[in-house]
Amino acid sequence: MKTLGLIGGMxxxxxxxxxxEINRLVRERxxxxHSAALILWSVDFAPIAAWQAKDDWDATGRALAEAARRLEAAGAEAIVICANTMHINAPQVQAATAIPLIHIADATAAALTARGVARPLLLATRYTMEKPFYRDRLAALGLPSLIPDAADRDRLQAIIFDELVKGVITPDSKAAALAMIDRGRAAGADGVIFGCTEIGLLIDPAELDLPAVDTAIVHCEAAVDFALG
Incomplete structure (x- = not known):
């Protein structure tokens, strides 16, 4: 079994x-x-979120690259960034180490394709929905994505940062997210990406009548595939 290095806290x-989930999958397989061989470097999210808000992705990249170097030095054989948005710094993280980075968008694209999805709705932080790093990677893998309108993007950003990252789950926010999915389907989406790793805390994919991919879960599956491969 290979040792996974997780950059968490975000x-x-x-x-x-x-x-x-990683430990459950290892035990199941x-x-x-049996449980997973892993090392977790959990960052303080407050400065990361402050840099995000200021659009200072160089600062977040330095922080994540340092975390990756520490994980590699501790014996990690692959890096897993436990967040979608922070894959904006995937190039800096990969450049900081000699070990592979297991990219969440690649795992997501494979899961969407397996479910027969061709045009997914991406629900995520404003950064992930609006910046090109994530949607361009999906498009390059044959999966052009839709995003909610500006008002819904603002609402979803507030749900994530004011509630979900603090462990707060409310019926009103769930109803709002489900309404976004209905509007996305009306606009032509044939599937849904839970493109923030907290959205799966709010909605169960099994509740939807569209195929849905919880990125946190499929990322864990890809990590375990690597660890046991």
Whole structure:
């Protein structure tokens, strides 16, 4: 079994999902008392979020690259960034180490394709929805995506940063997200990407009548594929 290096804390709520899901998958595949070999570097999210808000992605990149170097030095054999938005710094993280980075968008694209989705609706932070790093990677893999309108993007950003990253789940926010999905389907979406690792805390993909990919879960599956491959 290879050792995974997780960069977490963005947020701690979804990082807990990563730890639990990776260990569950390893136990399921190997049986008995097996669990994952992993090292977690959990950052303080407050300065990361402040840099995001100021559009200072050089600062976030330096922080994540340093985390990746520390994980590699501790024995990690691959890096897993436990967040979608922070894959904006995937090039800096990959350049900082000699070990592979398991990219969340690649895992997402594979899962969408397996579900027969051709034009997904991307629900995520404003940064992930509006900046090209994520949507361009999906498009290059044959998956052009839709995003909600500006008002819905603002609402979703508030749901994520004011509620989900703090572990707050409300019926009103769930209803708002479900309404966004209905509008996306009306606009031509044939699937949904939970493109923020906290959205799976708000909505269960099984509740939807469109194929939906929880990026945190499929990212964990890709990480375990690597670890056990």
């Amino acid at each position: 947020s701690a709520e979804s990082t807990a999902v990563y730890y639990r 190997l049986g008995g008392l």
